[in-house]
Amino acid sequence: MSSVYIQLSYFDLMMASILLLLAGGLSIGLKLGLEKMLGIAALRTVVQLSLIGLVLKLLFQTTSPWWTLLAAVFMMGFAGREAMARQTLKLRGGWSLGIATLSLMLAGTVVTTLALTTAIRPEPWYDPRFAIPLLGMVLGNTLNGVAVGMDRLSATLKREKIAIEARLALGHARRDAVRPYVREAMRAGVMHIINAMSAAGLISIPGMMTGQILAGVDPTQAVKYQILIMFLIAGSTSLGALTAILALSNRLSDDRDRLRLDRFR
Amino acid sequence: MILSIRHLKRLTIGPLDFEVAAGDIVALTGPSGVGKSLLLRAIADLDVNEGQLTLNGEARESMAAPDWRKQVMYVPAYSGWWADLVEPHFEGAERSVVVDTLHRLGLESTALSWEVTNLSTGERQRLSFARAVVHNPKILMLDEPTSGLDPDNAHKMEKLIEQYAQGGMGIVFVTHDAAQAARLGTRHIRLEGGQLTEASAP
Structure with missing residues (x-):
């Protein structure tokens, strides 16, 4: 592995921020009203990433399973909250948050543990230098799948209420009556990762691979890592979205095969 | 064959009791x-409700909801x-029964290949009646079955409802038309203030 690793200085980042100032200036000039949001988002990026940088540095020094677990739980909790915040229709009694968080926990834990114990095999396997970034990448993408899938299912079941209840009234089981919409939600949930895998290398050079190459890693090695990550993300997104969608469709119907849209807030 | 309803409650409705026997309209x-x-x-x-409902003595809760x-x-x-x-939409029904039912409603069997988006209100109404009745339920509950039909088709529908009742089906139908209630109904019940009152037989 060659290591022509060019250190970035704060001055380099300031140079890059000129681009943001340019975009902000354009927004003001053209009265787009984006400058405030742009500024806040840029500030959040700097603050959040700097903080996580410090946290990761500390975490990597300790290599404690408990601190690693705590960080992982925090990340999954935030991911669940974010997935819930993206729902147009929320369930009463915290069910949206519960379903999103548990699906993300299940998918994130299974896939990250699998990768750590079979493919990457660091010593110890929970070494936070590997576990935390992996989990972050997996969660960030799974979150998308879970949020999109749940949102789509809620919207479709509400829109197709009359058609679904027509089937129920004819004696169809709830699973049959909602199956087309579960399928549609699943497709919506995993579409972004399928697109990402299809476009990888041809249209886009994935961010992680770019980062590794910039950091001096041999491109063929970076590619192997990228493929691994893509597979992990695809697996986790599918597992997470499927769990969340099935749990949600279960909650939006009941064991007397009724559609329970009254369970929305 | 009898549908028995005891203490049925749903939001502002009930508790109310009534029965529907085979052949009732x-x-x-x-x-x-x-x-x-x-x-x-x-x-x-189809909605959360309370009450003891039985069909021929068999409790609603003793069977899966789709079977009920x-x-x-x-x-x-x-x-x-x-x-x-x-x-x-006719999946699971005998094709000859479907075609026969369509004919009795004044529809050709080619209606099966029509696109739903092109259906008129009256066609939707007749087809949604047909897709239910082909499964030969014991009790058929029709919500304003002729509201979208022209007089000729409404007449066909009424005749058909009478035939099914003669065959032993118990029918409940909602109507806003007092003349239709008197013409088609063998019994007349009125829902008001959450309670049912049954008009005495004519």
Whole structure:
């Protein structure tokens, strides 16, 4: 592995921020009203990433399973909250948050543990230098799948209420009556990762691979890592979205095969 | 064959009791918004409700909800469609029965290949009646079955309802037309203030 690793200085980042100032200036000039949001988002990026940088540095020094677990739980909790915040229709009694968080926990834990114990095999396997970034990448993408899938299912079941209840009234089981919409939600949930895998290398050079190459890693090695990550993300997104969608469709119907849209807030 | 309803409660409706026997044609009337549709939906167990319902002595809760609904079938006023063509909505029914039913409603068997989006209100109404009745339920609950039909087709529908009742099906239908209630109904019940009153037989 060659290591022509060019250190970035704060001055380099300031140079890059000129681009943001340019975009902000354009927004003001053209009265787009984006400058405030742009500024806040840029500030959040700097603050959040700097903080996580410090946290990761500390975490990597300790290599404690408990601190690693705590960080992982925090990340999954935030991911669940974010997935819930993206729902147009929320369930009463915290069910949206519960379903999103548990699906993300299940998918994130299974896939990250699998990768750590079979493919990457660091010593110890929970070494936070590997576990935390992996989990972050997996969660960030799974979150998308879970949020999109749940949102789509809620919207479709509400829109197709009359058609679904027509089937129920004819004696169809709830699973049959909602199956087309579960399928549609699943497709919506995993579409972004399928697109990402299809476009990888041809249209886009994935961010992680770019980062590794910039950091001096041999491109063929970076590619192997990228493929691994893509597979992990695809697996986790599918597992997470499927769990969340099935749990949600279960909650939006009941064991007397009724559609329970009254369970929305 | 008898549908027995005891202490049925759903939101502002009930508790109420009534029975539907084989061959009955029960006209259900009442002011708009009083909950006639909610009552039928509750009987079909499509909404959360309370009460002891039995069909021939068999409790509703003793069977899976789809099995109950196959015997105590509800046809809403606004029909829902889940496939692009008409035919898939008749899935599980004998084709000869379907074609015969369509004929009796004044529809050709080619109607099965029609696209749902092109159906007129009257066609939707007749087809949604047909797709229920082909499964030969014991009790058929019809929500305003002739509201979208021209007089000729409404007449055909009424005749058909009478034939099914003569064959032993128990029918409940919602109507706002007092003349139709008197003409078609063998019994007349009225829902008002959450309670049912049965008009004495004419």
